[in-house]
Amino acid sequence: MKYTAGSWKETDGACLRNFNEQAQIDSVNGALALRPQIEAIIDQIWEEGFDGIYFIGIGGTYASGMQVEVYMRGRSKLPVYVENAAEFLTTGNKRFTEKSVVIYSSVSGNTKEMVQLVDRVHEIGARVFAFIDTPNSILTQPDKQDYLILYPMNEQLKFYMTANYLMYKNGEFDEYDRYNKEMETYLADALVQVEKDSDEWAYEYAKNKVAFLKEHKDLPHYFIGSGNQYGATYSYAMCYWEEQMWIRTKSISCQEFFHGMQEIIVDDTPVTLFMGEDEQRPLAERVARFLPRVNGNYTIIDTKEFELKGISPEYRGTISHLVMHGVNNRVDAYMELFLRHPLSIRRYYRQFEY
Amino acid sequence: MKYTAGSWKETDGACLRNFNEQAQIDSVNGALALRPQIEAIIDQIWEEGFDGIYFIGIGGTYASGMQVEVYMRGRSKLPVYVENAAEFLTTGNKRFTEKSVVIYSSVSGNTKEMVQLVDRVHEIGARVFAFIDTPNSILTQPDKQDYLILYPMNEQLKFYMTANYLMYKNGEFDEYDRYNKEMETYLADALVQVEKDSDEWAYEYAKNKVAFLKEHKDLPHYFIGSGNQYGATYSYAMCYWEEQMWIRTKSISCQEFFHGMQEIIVDDTPVTLFMGEDEQRPLAERVARFLPRVNGNYTIIDTKEFELKGISPEYRGTISHLVMHGVNNRVDAYMELFLRHPLSIRRYYRQFEY
Incomplete structure (x- = not known):
């Protein structure tokens, strides 16, 4: 008979997990x-x-x-x-x-x-x-x-x-034709490159988040974003972290953040800000200026930091949400690993009638 | 010299606090x-x-x-x-x-x-x-x-x-004329009566919430509501509990609750459901059926339980949000008391430039 010991700390290192x-x-x-x-x-x-x-x-x-x-x-x-x-x-x-x-x-x-x-x-x-x-x-x-x-x-x-x-x-x-030509030539590769470029960062982010969670099980993680990042913020917090990982979250738009939610951000509150490149970026920039003054546990994911080879500067904002989705794919892969929580399981959804 | 001892447990009993x-x-x-x-x-x-x-x-x-x-x-x-x-x-x-x-x-x-x-x-x-x-x-x-x-x-x-x-x-x-005549004759008294009728309940609710909070400082309180209660749910959680009381909350609509957030509700998660009487009431009823099966720490505030003297049944739904506001006024008065947190103070809002 053979015994095996498992540990939530055990990992394989950043390895483009679940990536084809x-x-x-x-x-x-x-x-x-x-x-x-x-x-x-x-x-x-x-x-x-x-x-x-x-x-x-x-x-x-x-x-x-x-x-x-x-x-x-x-x-x-x-x-x-x-x-x-x-x-x-x-x-x-x-x-x-x-x-x-x-x-x-x-x-x-x-x-x-x-x-x-x-x-x-x-x-x-x-x-x-x-x-x-x-x-x-x-x-x-x-x-x-x-x-x-x-x-x-x-x-x-x-x-x-x-x-x-x-x-x-x-x-x-x-510019419909030019736009499509560009997307059809470069988008798929650019998005794959986003995942490759963010993989190592995502590994560390997930490792730190899960370690923090082990010590702060009740504390929600706050996600903030606006523009075409708002839907991403809302659904990432709710459909991924809450539904698939069973982690408490709250999502809020950047503009509404300043009308209530900011008051419960203190030094160690875990916050992730999604910054895209559409016309609502200034709203996220305001949050990015505010956070460091009251909080030391925030992360900013800024789509601007990715190359997106072949995509013209004026079109980047139209795909910011896809770039963020790529980064989040990497995060999810490692959250699943560190949490030891298969993303496919549900406590209640489609488990019984209600 | 005189010394005075303060205790957060000390109270005056339900007394229509801050009510004129x-x-x-x-x-x-x-x-x-x-x-x-x-x-x-x-x-x-x-x-x-x-x-x-x-x-x-x-x-x-x-x-x-x-x-x-x-x-x-x-x-x-x-x-x-x-x-x-x-x-x-x-x-x-x-x-x-x-x-x-x-x-x-x-x-x-x-x-x-x-x-x-x-x-x-x-x-x-x-x-x-x-x-x-x-x-x-x-x-x-x-x-x-x-x-x-x-x-x-x-x-x-x-x-x-x-x-x-x-x-x-x-x-x-x-029915504009009939509607207005009814509101102008009965609404003010009906809303005042809501505050009177909910005062004792609100005192106990606030006392229990604050006692629970002392033991679970990190855990957010969940507010759920739809229809004309959705704005109430959203702003009550954010503009009152977060902004004025510095308590963590999350608000969600009843329909969206079932597409993610339900998964993080466990036996002792604190939840308050706002039920109104407009056409989206069935969405709240679904949550009311679901909650008792997975949670033993929920509260339902149902506007249907208030008499609203003089208001025709068919008009009640159009003022459900005002009824809920009346109940919440009472809750706020006692939350302020038990929290020992004046609702007028802000950590950050309008305190410095950002």
């Missing part, structure tokens, strides 16, 4: 290659006409909706909104009509609220454009969607590709 | 009496025409904007939106034009972001309808507003009164 470079590149390039399909669907929606485009989701997909809405808000006159599926099912929206279009994404293809949502939208007579990861799931059925793209992962990228073509159609994106 | 019944009644009735002024302003805005009405705020006033937006979303076809002031100042909004109208509220009348916002809105050529508490403050100056109502407190009520008249003008509120 070619699979990642293929995944992003495969998503970018959906462009003709996305364009054909938008062309059809455009031709039929619409009075509103609603990105609707719940949990993480709602967060992705928030990202694309804030991206378009400052750039487009198109009537584009973000809504929460459960709110749509209860409060509804009086301005939503049979001429409206819902765009959403679902990984499982069977999320309870989204199935109900699609039926409600169809009752109203409106159209549904679905991005689904899982073939043959409920939401891929012909009666559940009007336009369907079946392809795994890359939700945020799919939404931004949709947004970009909508803006192009509306005469608000002159 | 007549002042409260006068305050609410005074707000309701603003109706002719509000109507005259909306009549003028209506006559001039508008392409969008934007409730814009920051912190607590943003939360009040969220409440009025969700109230109108299910009831009105008018183009009414909620925005965050700092986001408007950075990202902007391409659909916002010189025909748009901003409605906002400010207690101090000099909040940094709101002063900048008003100037930006005026640069665009749009109009500003301001509710200000403090006379002679910056935001009351003639160049900072187009329509001004100067009256203290009752922000949420002022916004709902504005919303109600907008919907009446748009043919979406047939």
Whole structure:
């Protein structure tokens, strides 16, 4: 008989854990290659006409909706909104009509609220454009969607590709061709390089966070971010650390941080600030100036520090959230290791009826 | 020389602390009496025409904007939106034009972001309808507003009164006269009675919360609520417990609770659920069914338990957030007592430049 001793301190060192470079590149390039399909669907929606485009989701997909809405808000006159599926099912929206279009994404293809949502939208007579990861799931059925793209992962990228073509159609994106050419040539490699460049840092960050957690089990970790980082901040705290790691978190936008939450930041409160490169960066810069004066346990993840080879400076802000996602992939891989907590397990979600 | 011993356990018993019944009644009735002024302003805005009405705020006033937006979303076809002031100042909004109208509220009348916002809105050529508490403050100056109502407190009520008249003008509120007659006759007394009826409960709640906090200083208190309770949940957690009491909190909507945050609720996690009576009540009911199965340290504050004498059943949902505010007033009074933490002090806000 053989005995084995386990220790949460034991590690293999930074090793690009859970990372398959070619699979990642293929995944992003495969998503970018959906462009003709996305364009054909938008062309059809455009031709039929619409009075509103609603990105609707719940949990993480709602967060992705928030990202694309804030991206378009400052750039487009198109009537584009973000809504929460459960709110749509209860409060509804009086301005939503049979001429409206819902765009959403679902990984499982069977999320309870989204199935109900699609039926409600169809009752109203409106159209549904679905991005689904899982073939043959409920939401891929012909009666559940009007336009369907079946392809795994890359939700945020799919939404931004949709947004970009909508803006192009509306005469608000002159550089559409140049932009796409650049992304289709360089994005996948740039994002893979982000993971490689952040791997060692992520290993140390995760090691320190888990060690701190062992001593401060009750203390939430604070995530702060704005602009297209807000959805990332919100969903990273909630869908990754809370849901997948069972770690307490709070997320807040940079601007709201200064209207309440700042007061509970003291010298050793654990804080991570997500800094992107879109037009809301100044809001994050304000937090970055404030934190060091009252706190010695903060981390700033700044997308500006990554090279993003081939991406023009003026386009970097449009992919900041993807860069952050790459960094967080690395963090997750090592958090899972140090926590000894497989990210796939859930205490309650889909475990019993409630 | 005389020595005095203090103890955080020492109390006076439930005593309607910090409560002046007549002042409260006068305050609410005074707000309701603003109706002719509000109507005259909306009549003028209506006559001039508008392409969008934007409730814009920051912190607590943003939360009040969220409440009025969700109230109108299910009831009105008018183009009414909620925005965050700092986001408007950075990202902007391409659909916002010189025909748009901003409605906002400010207690101090000099909040940094709101002063900048008003100037930006005026640069665009749009109009500003301001509710200000403090006379002679910056935001009351003639160049900072187009329509001004100067009256203290009752922000949420002022916004709902504005919303109600907008919907009446748009043919979406047939019972406007009956509704107002009822509110003007009964609301102030009903809200005062809420405070009286909840006082003893609030004393015990606060006593227990503070005792629990002494043993669990790091653990956040979780607040959950949806519909017109969401703004209440968000701002109560952030602007009262965090900002005024320096207690860690996290707030989440009922629907989003089930997509991540539920996983960090264990047997003794402190949770308070706000249940109102608007159309999103079923979302809170789902949380109320879930909590007892995994948690033994939750509190449900349900507005349904209050009589609200004279208020018709069908109108109760439109004032649920005011009822909750009344309960929370009582909680605040005793939290301040048991914490020995004057609610007016701030660690950082307005203490130094950042």
